[in-house]
Amino acid sequence: MSKRFTASAKQLTPDPKYSSKLVAKFVNCLMWEGKKSVAQHVMYNAMDRIGSRISDVPVLEVFEAAVNNVKPLIEVRSKRVGGSTYQVPMQVSNRRQQTLAIRWILAAARGKKGRPMSIRLADELMAAYKREGAAMTTRENVHRMADANKAFAHFAW
Numbered sequence: 710m711s712k713r714f715t716a717s718a719k720q721l722t723p724d725p726k727y728s729s730k731l732v733a734k735f736v737n738c739l740m741w742e743g744k745k746s747v748a749q750h751v752m753y754n755a756m757d758r759i760g761s762r763i764s765d766v767p768v769l770e771v772f773e774a775a776v777n778n779v780k781p782l783i784e785v786r787s788k789r790v791g792g793s794t795y796q797v798p799m800q801v802s803n804r805r806q807q808t809l810a811i812r813w814i815l816a817a818a819r820g821k822k823g824r825p826m827s828i829r830l831a832d833e834l835m836a837a838y839k840r841e842g843a844a845m846t847t848r849e850n851v852h853r854m855a856d857a858n859k860a861f862a863h864f865a866w
Contacts, residue, residue: 754827775837798855817843
């Protein structure tokens with residue numbers, strides 16, 4: 710089966726407010742049912758909320774640092790050898806690191822119910838910036854699993 714990537718990396722234009730492709734990608738992942746203006750509204754409200762909390766660092770740097778903090782360096786992949794399936798630790802490509810980080814931040818924000826999405830997203834981004842929160846826990850669990858399965862690293866060919 711071939712890898713089917715979308716052309717979004719080539720077609721992605723920077724977002725209008727921050728002129729950042731990472732913010733545009735984040736908005737696209739945040740978007741549900743094609744409602745981009747709603748996703749942008751949620752994202753920009755979250756960024757404004759972060760800006761009101763942290764005044765000494767630019768908001769875009771806080772956002773980029775949060776995403777970079779959540780990026781996994783290594784993950785486990787299933788590898789079938791003989792009749793057994795092993796969890797083999799492998800390095801993660803840059804593109805997949807970014808995708809996983811965005812996915813984990815959004816999943817953590819969506820997992821907390823009871824408040825508006827912009828507030829939940831701002832809280833999760835702030836937590837990721839401080840290297841804490843649910844998205845960082847997910848990253849640490851992935852790293853812990855890879856470390857536990859180091860014995861099977863020789864199957865990674």
